[in-house]
Amino acid sequence: MSETPAEEKETSLNWWRAHPLSPLTQMWVIFAVIAWNVGTSVYQEWNNGEGDFIARVGESLWQIIAESSFFFKLAIPLFLLALVLTYWGWFVTFFAVGSDAVYRRSGLLTKKYRTVNLERIQSIDIVRPFLPRLLGLSQVTVDVADGTDSALKIEYLKHSVANEFRSSLLRKVREAKSGEELETGAHTDTVSDPAITRAADPSAEETESATTTEERQLTRLPMGRLAMSILLNLKIWLILLFTVVSVGALVWASDNIWGAIVGNLAIVLMAATTAWNEFNQGFNFRIFHSSEGLKIRKGLTNSTTQSVPTGRIQALEIKQPLLWKRLGWFTITMNVAGYGLELKEESLHRSNLMLVATEEEIKKVLPLVVAQRWNAQREVETFPRVFSGSIPDDGFTPAPASSRWFDPLTYRRNGYLLTPTFLLIRRGLLTRRLTVVPHDCIQSVELSCGPLQRKTGLATLKLHSVAGQVTPQAKNIDRDNAKKLLALY
Secondary structure, three states: OOOOHHHHHHHHOOOEOOOOOHHHHHHHHHHHHHHHHHHHHHHHHHHOOOOOHHHHHHHHHHHHHHHOOHHHHOHHHHHHHHHHHHHHHHHOOEEEEOOOEEEEEEOOOOOEEEEEEHHHEEEEEEEEOHHHHHOOEEEEEEEEOOOHHHOEEEEEEEHHHHHHHHHHHHHHHHHHHHOOOOOOOOOOOOEOOHHHHHHHOOOHHHHHHHHHHHOEEEEEOOHHHHHHHHHOOHHHHHHHHHHHHHHHHHHHHHOOHHHHHHHOHHHHHHHHHHHHHHHHHHOOOEEEEEOOEEEEEEOOOOEEEEEEOHHHEEEEEEEEEHHHOOOOOEEEEEEEOOOOOOOOHHHHHHOEEEEEEOHHHHHHHHHHHHHOOOOOHHHHOHHHHHHHOOOOOOOOEEOOHHHHHOOOOOOOOOEEEEOOOEEEEEEOOOEEEEEEEEHHHOOEEEEEOOHHHHHHOEEEEEEEOOOOOOOOEEEEEEHHHHHHHHHHO
């Protein structure tokens, strides 16, 4: 019986597995519990100086198993069963790279196949969670255009292998999108097992080093600035203020200070968790520029190398919290096609283009962001002037005075500016915002006008693009101007 074209392609590919230590990263909780119990027993026998130490440790461990409950006696068989099942899943999961796609094959009883077309790949990121990082492993995430849930993840490869695999796959992606052969050699239909490739090619380390030297560091977030930005986080201070008021009220009512503290411990932990997450994600935050585009490296316990798909950025928002104003610091958030509007912490941090940046750093990075798709570097120079309010009156269209009934504190700052490439929307007082939306990224426009807005000649214009952390809308602007923008799009 002859093979089908799909079966012929499957047999012609070079299939390989992830690193053999990968399954162990999924069982760290079990290892931690076992290590804690064993370590406690060893420590107790160490303090007891009578008899042979090895014999006492063995006897102590056996006593723990013999005298434990029925559920604890099942721990070892369940652990062995979980280990077998985890390695079973690793053993039947294969990856391959062909001339037109990346393939994933998994399952023994139920076969699953996943194909990611090279032309659809938008970015390839390297993520290093804490435990895999200790083992020298990295996760490769192949991101496509229709969202983070559709990303293909290879968990895990040796870190040096992951870097080399990423570079090789990026070359094939550029070749597939351009339809041209690479200058370095002939076209190949498959990418071999990364581990075998590196072992067979000693120059792989040199290639990776050469690739690294081509990168140019644009900005780096100093540790002091990151720590100060966290200390000036208004949300954390509001949480702590609420805690102090709550503890004081409980102490005044019951005279039980410890009960009041324990009762508000969850709120304190929430503030501490928020501060830790900001520090962990912002640690060693750096932006690089190379022939592959912009890359962000960041993270303390979870190290991440993120490719910034500048061609897929649909909107930007420059923000300046109230407590950052005197220091001249800003943060930039982006909407990227494929990231989606997820409330997961990972998705929120992926949308951060710059965490705590100065105006000079923004001038370095933003022109490169708009260069690939819009070639509007000169228009970027107007962003700081619009944000600060120093743009000439004939360029910026402010919100009318009647909008003070809706925005009494911010109406003097609200408004918009139309440039050949972008629509810039400015708003906010406590947190000052400048939303940047390219004209060609706007998919639809919605004009809404409530009864009170109709009486005051106002309207709200919502710009629909891809879902993300940035919500482009011009609130309470002149209704006639809103209609002109509506007709423009």
